[in-house]
Amino acid sequence: MPELPEVETTVRGLKVINSKKIVNVKIHIKKLRFNIPKKIEKKLINSKISNIRRIAKYIILDLDNNLSLVIHLGMSGRLKIANDDYKRIKHDHFIIFLNNQKLLIYNDPRRFGFLDLSLTPNLKDKKYISRLGLDALSTRLTYKYLFERISKSHVPIKQILLNQEIISGIGNIYASEILFDAKISPFVLGKDINITHLVKLIKSIRKILRKAIRSGGSSIRDYRNVSGVLGNFQSSFKVYGKEGKIIGKNKILKIVQYGRSTFYCPKLQNNK
DNA sequence: CACTCTCCCTGAAAGC
DNA sequence: TGCTTTCAGGGAGAGT
Numbered sequence: 001m002p003e004l005p006e007v008e009t010t011v012r013g014l015k016v017i018n019s020k021k022i023v024n025v026k027i028h029i030k031k032l033r034f035n036i037p038k039k040i041e042k043k044l045i046n047s048k049i050s051n052i053r054r055i056a057k058y059i060i061l062d063l064d065n066n067l068s069l070v071i072h073l074g075m076s077g078r079l080k081i082a083n084d085d086y087k088r089i090k091h092d093h094f095i096i097f098l099n100n101q102k103l104l105i106y107n108d109p110r111r112f113g114f115l116d117l118s119l120t121p122n123l124k125d126k127k128y129i130s131r132l133g134l135d136a137l138s139t140r141l142t143y144k145y146l147f148e149r150i151s152k153s154h155v156p157i158k159q160i161l162l163n164q165e166i167i168s169g170i171g172n173i174y175a176s177e178i179l180f181d182a183k184i185s186p187f188v189l190g191k192d193i194n195i196t197h198l199v200k201l202i203k204s205i206r207k208i209l210r211k212a213i214r215s216g217g218s219s220i221r222d223y224r225n226v227s228g229v230l231g232n233f234q235s236s237f238k239v240y241g242k243e244g245k246i247i248g249k250n251k252i253l254k255i256v257q258y259g260r261s262t263f264y265c266p267k268l269q270n271n272k
Numbered sequence: 273c274a275c276t277c278t279c280c281c282t283g284a285a286a287g288c
Numbered sequence: 289t290g291c292t293t294t295c296a297g298g299g300a301g302a303g304t
Binding site: 002003006033057072073074075076110112113128162164171172173260261 | 295296297298299300
Binding site for chain 1: 275
């Protein structure tokens with residue numbers, strides 16, 4: 001669910017708690033994908049949120065005590081802001097109480113997400129951050145950069161788009177949508193993509209992700225922003241989840257690459 | 273080193 | 289209808 005547009009939507013929604021002070025923290029389960037850092041409560045309580053930002057699919061809450069809280073939503077994670085009369089529901093694992101009577105709640109049924117704490121200046125040294133390639137919406141993402149990174153690769157472009165060490169922020173849904181928009185076959189290998197297609201690919205990456213952000217994010221079913229409002233980009237999906245759909249007289253197929261589903265149209269995505 | 277596969281977990285949807 | 293099976297958005301780490 002949460003790819004760059006959903007994370008960006010979440011970060012924008014979280015701005016309302018910027019400059020608020022953390023007055024309490026409750027952990028209901030200590031192990032998500034990784035263990036929640038020990039004594040995190042003590043480090044968070046009494047600090048003030050000084051900045052809220054996104055790095056790839058990571059949400060960063062910078063605090064005024066030189067620490068940063070890192071949140072990754074995994075596949076099913078969600079952040080909610082609620083009032084102090086909120087009744088905890090299933091899978092609410094981590095709750096931050098703020099000095100404006102609001103709560104920040106981390107809910108994650110599959111627990112593939114994680115929370116981490118870092119000294120703010122050392123955040124970039126965390127290995128999950130340091131390895132990241134350019135952000136999918138970075139202006140530095142050019143065809144030259146991509147060519148340099150993939151022109152020797154024997155991996156299909158669909159998988160390249162999912163590799164966060166090359167471009168960060170794209171997940172399985174938007175990868176299919178982007179390739180469809182760029183009319184590029186998901187099978188074409190990095191080494192076989194020409195410059196014209198790289199230029200088209202970058203255009204489509206920006207176009208699809210920006211449009212999804214404008215729609216408030218998306219998901220298969222029910223991506224919601226921090227206030228619980230549904231995103232609606234999924235109504236704009238052209239190929240994802242559309243197996244068998246006919247466009248003109250061309251059919252959309254679903255295949256599996258590297259264990260992930262890819263939706264595409266062989267006739268329209270032929271690299272011509 | 274480069275690449276591929278499996279697994280973490282719950283719940284929705286499909287299959288029977 | 290209801291029980292069982294399959295499959296899912298991410299990413300690390302093991303395996304080839």
